[in-house]
Amino acid sequence: MATLSSSPSPSLLSSSTANPKTPYLKPPLLFFPKPLTTALTTALATTTLLLTSPPSSIASDAYNVYYGTAASAANYGGYGGNSDKKASAEYVYDVPDGWKERLVSKVEKGTNGTDSEFYNPKKRQEKEYLTFLAGFRQLAPKDVILNNLALSDVELQDLIAGADSLVSEEKKDENGQLYYVYEIDGIGKHSLIAVTCAKNKLYAHFVNAPAPEWKRDEDTLRHIHESFKTVGSS
Numbered sequence: 001m002a003t004l005s006s007s008p009s010p011s012l013l014s015s016s017t018a019n020p021k022t023p024y025l026k027p028p029l030l031f032f033p034k035p036l037t038t039a040l041t042t043a044l045a046t047t048t049l050l051l052t053s054p055p056s057s058i059a060s061d062a063y064n065v066y067y068g069t070a071a072s073a074a075n076y077g078g079y080g081g082n083s084d085k086k087a088s089a090e091y092v093y094d095v096p097d098g099w100k101e102r103l104v105s106k107v108e109k110g111t112n113g114t115d116s117e118f119y120n121p122k123k124r125q126e127k128e129y130l131t132f133l134a135g136f137r138q139l140a141p142k143d144v145i146l147n148n149l150a151l152s153d154v155e156l157q158d159l160i161a162g163a164d165s166l167v168s169e170e171k172k173d174e175n176g177q178l179y180y181v182y183e184i185d186g187i188g189k190h191s192l193i194a195v196t197c198a199k200n201k202l203y204a205h206f207v208n209a210p211a212p213e214w215k216r217d218e219d220t221l222r223h224i225h226e227s228f229k230t231v232g233s234s
Helices: 010-018 034-052 106-112 142-151 154-161 211-226
Strands: 063-068 091-096 114-120 123-134 165-172 178-186 189-198 201-210
Touching: 063 114, 091 123, 091 201, 091 211, 106 114, 123 211, 142 154, 142 165, 142 178, 142 189, 154 178, 154 189, 189 211, 201 211
Parallel strands: none
Antiparallel strands: 063 091, 114 123, 123 201, 165 178, 178 189, 189 201
């Protein structure tokens, strides 16, 4: 860095003797050290990225485990205040942090078997829910199961009718329990469905999202789809 000498140079001395005027000293050049310049550049670049990155409808990768009891309509008393819900759970699935629970009425529970439902408050059509039906000891063929589920679900009927693609497969968990997995790509909507039998009941877990949300949140939606499983003795 340039420095100024405290002693005048010979030329300045001779000039001041001949001319009493105060000599003009050129001010030193000011500059930022390289580390400060780099820090400013990095900060500006980071700010630009934050401003230009599109916001996701799901704010974080945090999840909460939901414990479902699959109680019958006659014994259904709403949510909350049940300290034994975890101990009496028949199934579990993950819920993204920030999603809201939609309370299911007794009438709805009795007619189509809906047991629980959660949705993204920023886009209510992005949701997951579970239905169950009693009296099933084992799974019927995959196409029969899907058609039976659609009988009490108008949205599923429409999705299947207008599907661009429908893929189904069979999977088994670590205990050998069989699950049917369906992926339906419909007009403006995507759906992931997992179906299994346990405790003499058929459980069906749905994850639905409009096309824009599916493209943006696919990793999260697949995570909650794969998190579903039954618990306890079969």
